[in-house]
Amino acid sequence: MLNFEYYNPTRISFGEGKVASLDKLIPQSAKVLILLGGGSAKRTGTLDEVKQALGQRTFLEFNGIEPNPTYETLMQAVEVVKQEKIDFLLAVGGGSVIDGTKFVAAAALYDGEPWDILLTGAKHVHAAVPFGTVLTLPATGSEMNSGSVITRKSIHAKLPFMHPTVYPQFSVLDPTKTYSLPERQVANGIVDAFVHITEQYLTYPVHAAVQDRYAEGLLQTLIELGPQIISDTENYEVRSNFMWVATQALNGLIGSGVPHDWATHMIGHELTALHDIDHARTLAIVLPSLLQVKKDKKHAKLLQFAERVWHITNGSEEQRIEEAIEKTRAFFESLGVGTRFGDYDLDASHIPALVAQLEAHGMVALGEHQDIDLNTAQQILEGAL
Template sequence: MYSFDYYNPTHISFGEGKIAELDNLVAKDAKVLVLFGGRSAEKTGTLAEVKAALGQREIVEFGGIEANPTYETLMQAVEIVKQQKIDFLLAVGGGSVIDGTKFVAAAALFEGEPWDILLSWGAKVTQAMPFGTVLTLPATGSEMNSASVVTRKEYQAKLSFMSDHVYPKFSVLDPSKTFTLPERQVANGVVDAFIHITEQYLTYPVNAAVQDRFAEGLLQTLIELGPKALSEPKNVDVRANLMWVATMALSGVIGRGVPHDWATHMIGHELTALYDIDHARTIAIVLPGMLDCRREGKQEKLLQYAERVWGLTQGTNDEIIDAAIAKTRGFFEAMGIKTRLSDYGLDASSIDKVIEQLEAHGMTALGEKQDVDLAMSRKILERNL
């Protein structure tokens, strides 16, 4: 296991009825900008519950943050922060709203062009506004980490940044708030969390037994409970466990002391930016081909994954790996998520555009060994036509 530092200051308030805790979590004299996505936060009553919990605090609302939060929309929120002299941000929604709020928190105090936050991967962020979250869609783990992904429509660019300055001060996780989610979003959340885990786990061994077993347990939990979340939508125990798995998947715990991949995400981001396909669905397209094309470098961990997660031990190494990849693809499909480019109306010509964007954004050496060049990225996408 590699040496590492681990820091995570986010206060988690977990359970039914925990939105009421906002009164204790937000300063009494705060002027709060509540950020959310579409109108579902209003329709479900969550927004009203949040406002009631905030009591007499002065509240300004900002809605309309997209499923892939855009720079253009978020900069409107930055202007409101400055004009209204906001001193606390509260994200009410899923990972997209939380990611967007992180960018607003950093951009509102940033000296210079805010786009540089993303171009520098967060290295230029020296301060950020305090903010909290009320999670309504478990998927990205953004409620307990320091990462954010933002799309700039003008450039068809989807870029990420990280900074210790944008950890949420707190996150409220009430599993009952996921009951009204459409099946599509529930499925997306399960698959998104699954691939977050594999990006930190399916690399190469470094004798990190705790991280490996933790990751494997999380994957098995998703495999067990993901279908139940669709068939038993009001099962609060299922939703609670899935919510916590998604948070743990990207809280930093399983990723400390081990190599990371993230090539699947980088290629998936380009598919989303170009073709407006849900994030979880683009990475579900990419991952099976990624594992297939890179089986040699990932062989030890793929065999471990096959045995410990799927119980596969019979056959040659290649046969076991083939079966593990087929099981992975089958799980995504069982969750209602298609895994081929053709399922989304894309063909070989679409791959050319993705490769062009990867090159334009400097994504020419991806993966845990930085060996996924543009030719390999093309091969991976072709494997998933």
């Protein structure tokens, strides 16, 4: 196992009716900005619950954070924070709203050009406005980590940042808030969580037995519950487990003491930036092809994945690995998530621009071995045709 430090200050308030706990979680004197997405929180009544829990606190709303939160929109929220002297933020929504809130929290107290937060990986961030979240869409794990990904539409750039000041102080997780989600969003959430886990698991062995078994259990839970998560929309136990798996997939625990990949995400970001494909669907396009291209370097962990997650024990090592990769692709497709360029009306002619974007954003040495260069990235993209 590799050396590591693990720290996670986010309080989780989990269960039906827990939105009411906001009254105890947010300071009574706080002036709150509620950040929202496209209106679902209002339609489903979640926003009314939030307002009731806030009681006599002064609060404002900021609506319209996109599924891939944009710098342009978020800077409008930053101006509201500054002008209205907001001292607490509350994200009500999924990972995009939470990611956007993290950027607003950091940018509102940033001395320089806020885009530099993304360009420098938050190198010069020293403080952030405190915030909490009410999660309505399990997927990204942003409710319990310090990472965020922001898109700047004007230059077709999608970049991540991480900083310890943007851990949520708390996150409210009520599984009933997922009941009204569209099937597409639920499927995306399953894929997103699945790939988050594999990015920390499918690398190379470092004898981290606890992390491996934990990751494998989370993957098996998604595979076993996947069809029910989609079809049994108001099964509290199923949605509870889905919500908690998505959080555990990226709260830092399974990634402690092990190598990480994240190449699937970095390549996928360019597909979103250029073609506005849902984040999770870009991951479904890239991951099976990446595993195929890098199967020699990932040989040992892919064999483990085949046996422990997919229960594949027959055939040669090469055959077991191939079957595990194909089962992964088939699992995504069983959820209605396409895994090929053609599923999104793309073809080989779109690959050069994607590779050029990777180069422009410095994504020239990706993966756990930093050996996915531009040529390898092109091979991965070609494998997804």
